[in-house]
Amino acid sequence: MLQFDMAIVLNQMGLFGVLLLIGFVATRIGLLNEKSLAGLSAFIVNVILPAMVVYMLVCNTDRQLIMTSGTAIAVMFCHAFFQYSCGTITGRLARLPDNTRHIHIFQYGQGNSGLVGLPLIIAVLGKDSSLYGSLFLLVDFTMLSTFGTYLSYDVSGDVKYSPRMVLSRLKNPMFIALVFSVVLVILNIRPSGFVEEGINGLSDSLRFVSMVYIGGMLATVGVKRIENLRGIVLIVVCKMLVSPVLIFWLTGFIPNIVPPPLRLALTLSASLPSAFTMASLAQENNSDYVYATLSTFITTVSCLVTIPTVCCIANMIA
Numbered sequence: 470m471l472q473f474d475m476a477i478v479l480n481q482m483g484l485f486g487v488l489l490l491i492g493f494v495a496t497r498i499g500l501l502n503e504k505s506l507a508g509l510s511a512f513i514v515n516v517i518l519p520a521m522v523v524y525m526l527v528c529n530t531d532r533q534l535i536m537t538s539g540t541a542i543a544v545m546f547c548h549a550f551f552q553y554s555c556g557t558i559t560g561r562l563a564r565l566p567d568n569t570r571h572i573h574i575f576q577y578g579q580g581n582s583g584l585v586g587l588p589l590i591i592a593v594l595g596k597d598s599s600l601y602g603s604l605f606l607l608v609d610f611t612m613l614s615t616f617g618t619y620l621s622y623d624v625s626g627d628v629k630y631s632p633r634m635v636l637s638r639l640k641n642p643m644f645i646a647l648v649f650s651v652v653l654v655i656l657n658i659r660p661s662g663f664v665e666e667g668i669n670g671l672s673d674s675l676r677f678v679s680m681v682y683i684g685g686m687l688a689t690v691g692v693k694r695i696e697n698l699r700g701i702v703l704i705v706v707c708k709m710l711v712s713p714v715l716i717f718w719l720t721g722f723i724p725n726i727v728p729p730p731l732r733l734a735l736t737l738s739a740s741l742p743s744a745f746t747m748a749s750l751a752q753e754n755n756s757d758y759v760y761a762t763l764s765t766f767i768t769t770v771s772c773l774v775t776i777p778t779v780c781c782i783a784n785m786i787a
Contacts (some may be wrong), residue, residue: 563699579593
């Protein structure tokens with residue numbers, strides 16, 4: 470029975486911890502600042518992530534896998550619905566104000582699939598999981614562009630969410646790379662030589678560059694009085710511990726629908742820390758960006774312990 474290799478999991482989380490610390494210290498001593506981090510973020514989003522998507526899909530999958538991935542996509546959307554529903558319930562239990570509750574729902578439902586999830590899934594499960602990693606990006610991007618954007622708006626503000634805003638987000642380089650890669654796979658066109666080597670090199674750099682960036686971002690978070698801490702605690706306990714273990718256990722009853730590799734990928738995806746995206750969206754739309762920032766900070770640090778814990782429990786269940 471397929472299980473998590475704990476040696477690989479612990480090695481990856483140790484590596485992530487070291488890289489986070491490097492980014493954190495480099496920012497604190499002035500080697501990195503908000504301007505350089507913004508440039509690094511732009512490079513990751515516009516170059517490295519699209520390169521990794523192209524490499525994973527075009528160089529590690531084939532037409533048959535793409536054409537038969539409908540069930541996996543449906544499972545991932547069900548997983549997203551489950552996470553957002555749990556976020557809604559825990560937000561009510563924590564008795565959060567409306568704006569904060571909306572941010573909480575997103576921070577519970579949306580993991581950091583691009584900067585943490587994608588490199589983690591590839592490192593732990595191998596390049597055979599490339600398709601699943603890319604599909605998770607597609608599902609998360611869809612949720613972010615629709616429901617996530619809606620949740621970022623101030624419920625009492627003058628500016629209201631419009632579905633037409635989704636179209637503007639489709640210009641995202643990562644989404645373009647996903648569509649472009651699927652077309653290349655269907656047409657059976659694969660890069661070779663120095664082109665493939667260059668794309669591979671960029672994609673391999675993601676886990677290193679992204680962790681240094683996240684560490685730098687954590688260093689810029691101002692230490693403030695943490696309000697609504699109970700909501701963040703529920704995210705750590707329920708989203709990052711209870712939900713992934715529950716998902717692993719439940720999907721074990723339907724191996725024909727959720728094969729073992731997808732089961733492991735779902736479990737890792739469910740245990741990811743909250744994404745940085747909502748902090749900027751909430752600030753832009755006059756919502757509770759402080760809660761978004763602090764929840765990202767706390768869940769990112771916590772994942773160094775919670776992800777190995779989830780993998781260990783999952784192995785015991787298996």
